[in-house]
Amino acid sequence: xxxxxxxxxxTETSVVVRSNRDTQQVVAEMQRIMRDLDSGLPxxxxxxxxxxxxxxxxxxxxxxxxxxxxxxxxxxxxTGIFGMAAYSVSKRKRELGIRMxxxxxxxxxxxxxxxxxxxxxxxxxxxxLVLGILATRLLAFVVYQATPRDPVVLVGVVLAMLLLxxxxxxxxxxxxxxxxxxxxxxxx
Numbered sequence: 274x275x276x277x278x279x280x281x282x283x284t285e286t287s288v289v290v291r292s293n294r295d296t297q298q299v300v301a302e303m304q305r306i307m308r309d310l311d312s313g314l315p316x317x318x319x320x321x322x323x324x325x326x327x328x329x330x331x332x333x334x335x336x337x338x339x340x341x342x343x344x345x346x347x348x349x350x351x352t353g354i355f356g357m358a359a360y361s362v363s364k365r366k367r368e369l370g371i372r373m374x375x376x377x378x379x380x381x382x383x384x385x386x387x388x389x390x391x392x393x394x395x396x397x398x399x400x401x402l403v404l405g406i407l408a409t410r411l412l413a414f415v416v417y418q419a420t421p422r423d424p425v426v427l428v429g430v431v432l433a434m435l436l437l438x439x440x441x442x443x444x445x446x447x448x449x450x451x452x453x454x455x456x457x458x459x460x461x
Contacts, residue, residue, distance in 0.1 A: 358442035373454040386446035394438040
């Protein structure tokens with residue numbers, strides 16, 4: 274667009290340039306051209322990222338804060354699941370030892386040790402999915418360009434938490450199964 278300076282007097286003039294080239298190359302070329310036209314002109318070149326960066330700063334801070342809090346929450350939940358599974362397996366060591374002593378396959382004993390934890394993880398994942406869907410409306414107002422009910426993110430988070438929870442329950446169960454059944458029967 275061309276606005277004649279005499280028809281709309283202003284103390285500053287803006288030129289907007291759109292290019293597919295690298296931003297730094299365009300800036301350098303524009304500075305060279307402006308110096309060739311008039312070396313005394315005061316020019317200030319701002320990229321789109323610099324212009325929009327200030328406006329998006331609160332949304333970026335909110336996104337980073339929510340990411341950090343989400344990571345801490347995931348770490349806390351995995352720690353809790355691991356502790357719950359370790360406690361549950363420690364209370365059932367005698368039962369697991371009896372099962373192994375009478376000839377149950379390790380796979381069956383592992384399934385018995387993980388059964389309750391898997392049910393709790395499934396219920397917790399379903400509840401987390403429902404609460405996550407409800408929270409996305411609020412999140413869409415806080416985080417710039419957040420889409421409510423993004424299926425990839427929701428399914429990815431639920432699967433990641435489910436897999437991490439299974440891993441956290443599998444480690445104590447596997448540790449208990451590696452102990453000799455006779456040692457487990459002699460305890461208590």
